[in-house]
Amino acid sequence: MKELKLTTVEEFDREDIEVGKAKKRLFIGLVAGAATFVILFLLLILILPIIGLANIHPWAPYIFSLMIGSLILLVVWATSGLILNILFGRSLFMFSRMRGLTIRLFLPLMTLVGRIFGIPKDRIRSSFVKVNNDLVENQVKRFQPKELLLLMPHCLQRSKCKMRLTYSINNCKRCGRCPIDDLIGLSEHYGIHLAIATGGTIARRIVVQRRPKLILAVACERDLASGIQDTYPLPVFGILNFRPNGPCLDTNLPLDVLEEAIRRFMDPRCYPENRPVSLDRMRLVKGGEPSAEEQQTKNIG
Numbered sequence: 001m002k003e004l005k006l007t008t009v010e011e012f013d014r015e016d017i018e019v020g021k022a023k024k025r026l027f028i029g030l031v032a033g034a035a036t037f038v039i040l041f042l043l044l045i046l047i048l049p050i051i052g053l054a055n056i057h058p059w060a061p062y063i064f065s066l067m068i069g070s071l072i073l074l075v076v077w078a079t080s081g082l083i084l085n086i087l088f089g090r091s092l093f094m095f096s097r098m099r100g101l102t103i104r105l106f107l108p109l110m111t112l113v114g115r116i117f118g119i120p121k122d123r124i125r126s127s128f129v130k131v132n133n134d135l136v137e138n139q140v141k142r143f144q145p146k147e148l149l150l151l152m153p154h155c156l157q158r159s160k161c162k163m164r165l166t167y168s169i170n171n172c173k174r175c176g177r178c179p180i181d182d183l184i185g186l187s188e189h190y191g192i193h194l195a196i197a198t199g200g201t202i203a204r205r206i207v208v209q210r211r212p213k214l215i216l217a218v219a220c221e222r223d224l225a226s227g228i229q230d231t232y233p234l235p236v237f238g239i240l241n242f243r244p245n246g247p248c249l250d251t252n253l254p255l256d257v258l259e260e261a262i263r264r265f266m267d268p269r270c271y272p273e274n275r276p277v278s279l280d281r282m283r284l285v286k287g288g289e290p291s292a293e294e295q296q297t298k299n300i301g
């Protein structure tokens with residue numbers, strides 16, 4: 001196997017950080033653009049009927065202006081809160097619900113603004129996933145393995161493989177011809193449930209059955225963006241898949257990024273290396289046979 005040079009890894013990390021920053025910049029630009037559109041729209045609503053309102057009641061234009069002014073202030077407050085949150089990586093005072101606001105309000109608006117400026121949808125979605133991940137990282141705590149869920153798309157499975165994995169991942173023969181084998185290894189190593197979904201409905205059913213506190217999901221930009229929206233307020237950390245054969249066919253994933261995310265969200269006390277080692281395992285590691293006394297205790301037990 002070709003050895004990876006340190007300089008290559010550093011270069012890769014640098015590029016990765018640059019891509020992350022570019023995604024954040026795009027997101028901030030789109031959010032600011034969307035907010036400007038909303039404010040202009042509100043100003044338009046304010047100016048047009050103001051003359052006619054005076055005929056209804058002398059106070060009517062003032063009450064109406066106050067309402068629209070409050071809405072404008074709300075948009076400015078929410079936008080600056082979100083941008084500051086993205087830039088400083090912390091939930092500022094009274095901005096703890098930023099992820100909900102981003103998902104419910106800003107993503108549809110950003111998509112609209114992006115369409116006006118001809119920005120591809122997948123670029124917008126990928127910048128949304130990046131910002132969502134940052135917000136999730138800043139907001140959630142650490143979890144037990146049973147509170148986490150690894151949710152994978154079925155296109156990771158080799159297209160020629162006949163095993164049905166949707167109902168049970170254990171149907172995989174672990175032949176190593178597709179990433180599912182390594183994923184099962186990762187799920188066993190960390191003790192986290194692994195599920196494969198063929199679509200949104202099955203993904204939702206898995207989430208309802210398992211009731212996780214955090215989902216680590218791998219998918220394309222479209223599925224991740226819609227999955228994050230669908231499962232809100234449940235936090236989802238999204239990882240983009242690789243598609244060397246085009247969409248939905250024999251896809252792959254950055255396994256090291258997934259493992260890094262698992263360790264980021266898992267309580268360190270539950271890391272495999274920090275779990276208490278059982279007597280049996282110690283014996284296996286040492287390669288020793290159980291003593292007669294231990295064997296007797298085991299038999300009685």
Ligand code: SF4
Binds near residue numbers: 161162172176179180
């Ligand atoms: S590892 Fe082998 S058996 Fe398992 S899903 Fe992939 S191709 Fe099928």
